[in-house]
Amino acid sequence: MHLAILWFRRDFRLADNAALQAALRHAETVIPVYIHETGTGEPWPPGAASRWWLHHSLAALDQCLRQKLSRLVIRRGDVLEALQALIRETGAVQVHWNRLYEPHIATADMKIMSTLHAQGLVAESHAGTLLHEPAQLKTVMGQPYRVFTPFWKAFQRTVTVTQPLPVPEALKPPGKWPASLGLGELYLLPKLGWAKQFADFWQPGEAGAHRQLRRFLKRALADYPQGRNFPGRTQVSYLSPHLHFGEVSPRQVWHAVCGYAAGESHLENGAGAYLRELGWREFAHHVLVHFPHTTTQPLYEKYRHFPWREHYQSLLKAWQQGRTGYPIVDAGMRELWASGWMHNRVRMLAASLLVKNLRVPWQEGSRWFWDTLVDADLANNTMGWQWSAGCGADAAPYFRVFNPVLQSRRFDPDGDYIRRWLPELRRVPEKYLHAPWEMSAAEQSQAGCIIGKDYPQPVIEFSASRREAIAAHKQLNAFR
Numbered sequence: 001m002h003l004a005i006l007w008f009r010r011d012f013r014l015a016d017n018a019a020l021q022a023a024l025r026h027a028e029t030v031i032p033v034y035i036h037e038t039g040t041g042e043p044w045p046p047g048a049a050s051r052w053w054l055h056h057s058l059a060a061l062d063q064c065l066r067q068k069l070s071r072l073v074i075r076r077g078d079v080l081e082a083l084q085a086l087i088r089e090t091g092a093v094q095v096h097w098n099r100l101y102e103p104h105i106a107t108a109d110m111k112i113m114s115t116l117h118a119q120g121l122v123a124e125s126h127a128g129t130l131l132h133e134p135a136q137l138k139t140v141m142g143q144p145y146r147v148f149t150p151f152w153k154a155f156q157r158t159v160t161v162t163q164p165l166p167v168p169e170a171l172k173p174p175g176k177w178p179a180s181l182g183l184g185e186l187y188l189l190p191k192l193g194w195a196k197q198f199a200d201f202w203q204p205g206e207a208g209a210h211r212q213l214r215r216f217l218k219r220a221l222a223d224y225p226q227g228r229n230f231p232g233r234t235q236v237s238y239l240s241p242h243l244h245f246g247e248v249s250p251r252q253v254w255h256a257v258c259g260y261a262a263g264e265s266h267l268e269n270g271a272g273a274y275l276r277e278l279g280w281r282e283f284a285h286h287v288l289v290h291f292p293h294t295t296t297q298p299l300y301e302k303y304r305h306f307p308w309r310e311h312y313q314s315l316l317k318a319w320q321q322g323r324t325g326y327p328i329v330d331a332g333m334r335e336l337w338a339s340g341w342m343h344n345r346v347r348m349l350a351a352s353l354l355v356k357n358l359r360v361p362w363q364e365g366s367r368w369f370w371d372t373l374v375d376a377d378l379a380n381n382t383m384g385w386q387w388s389a390g391c392g393a394d395a396a397p398y399f400r401v402f403n404p405v406l407q408s409r410r411f412d413p414d415g416d417y418i419r420r421w422l423p424e425l426r427r428v429p430e431k432y433l434h435a436p437w438e439m440s441a442a443e444q445s446q447a448g449c450i451i452g453k454d455y456p457q458p459v460i461e462f463s464a465s466r467r468e469a470i471a472a473h474k475q476l477n478a479f480r
């Protein structure tokens, strides 16, 4: 009996799973495996919030597999050694997996593949994480893209997004299951109770991903182009962690959006705007693959000379704790802490305040997001931070320093978002909500919010710090 190992990594779904379909094509029996890498060489081990998600996503995957009479075998340690042990134990002759594009993972995969080939096994990787192969598109000069719009035009011109693959009817179990660790033995859940409340916000797993996708199409797609900018509204898809962990594929999302909007002229703009965001995800991976150093270093060399603030620990801490004194930023940082996610508009504002006004190195912000976001994704996070710092692909120009008060008035006009995440400001009148330090002493007493006691004074003065940021950026013109 031909037996294949299906190695799950971040593709925790049964639908549209190319590796699963390939394994089924070639073997009668498939053994689904997850190997938790524990070596010290892993440069980007999942952060605490991602580990929470991973735990629940693996549990959900196991449940789905059990409905098909299969199950998830869990191992820990060096991936190649774990795969080889499984091959010895089961007699498997094939290993299939879906490709990931983080450069360190791609390098490790090549080694695994060549070792298994050398042992005479079939070892195949398949496409399923992205809509295209990130090395596929090149400029007319044969170079990788660094600007989104031409990348997106080329993508739309040349990439055909094929239909998703079906869920298999059934998975034939092996005569004897290899031993598996219990999920609890991976110790993924954070020791502190901090992440417990994530469950109020999320349902990890394939079913949760599809529930979220349906909700988005029905309630939010039509107004997505405008609504997506307002953090107080639920007008985005919240699919980022589901996409990151592969509980739904971008191809499934793409076709669900196109299918739902087909023939509905009022949905045309929403669908176009949404697919473009999926395009940013593709672009982020394109940039990461071509410029792997950008996870820790700026894309453009001259930004290595940027004069970051030297002693910034207390400012960084205030930012992390949502105590900068700028309500829209603090609301975002508290949303992040409570739910493991932050609205995109607020991510941009929080990042801008950190790197431009506080002049804290963007890598500090990127690391904090890596640890606290349930959707922490090396490509998207790196791009988001380099964009904010002005040093990456298609970056915000250096003179664009978001004014958190004006942005807050514009995108949270009723203060719903701020009031939701900053209970100490709930009674502050609307006209002061975006800049509460402007209240008189009497108004502070009346609102039950004394600035400097119940809620901090701004940690930095906006206009002066903006001028300093622009001056610091101008200095860089001396460097090439």
Ligand SMILES: Cc1cc2nc3c(=O)[nH]c(=O)nc-3n(C[C@H](O)[C@H](O)[C@H](O)COP(=O)(O)OP(=O)(O)OC[C@H]3O[C@@H](n4cnc5c(N)ncnc54)[C@H](O)[C@@H]3O)c2cc1C
Binding pocket: 228, 236, 237, 238, 239, 240, 241, 243, 244, 277, 278, 280, 281, 282, 284, 342, 343, 344, 345, 347, 348, 351, 369, 373, 375, 376, 377, 378, 380, 381, 382, 383, 384, 385, 388
């Ligand atoms: C500083 C900073 C850090 C970020 N870190 C991450 C991260 O670690 N992981 C992550 O998935 N996104 C990151 N983003 C991008 C973006 O904020 C999130 O993808 C988005 O907020 C997720 O919510 P959503 O699924 O409701 O998005 P929607 O608006 O519904 O968008 C749909 C999908 O498109 C993709 N997408 C949307 N915007 C972007 C973008 N700017 N770049 C790349 N892909 C995008 C995501 O996969 C998202 O799920 C970051 C942005 C910034 C400014």
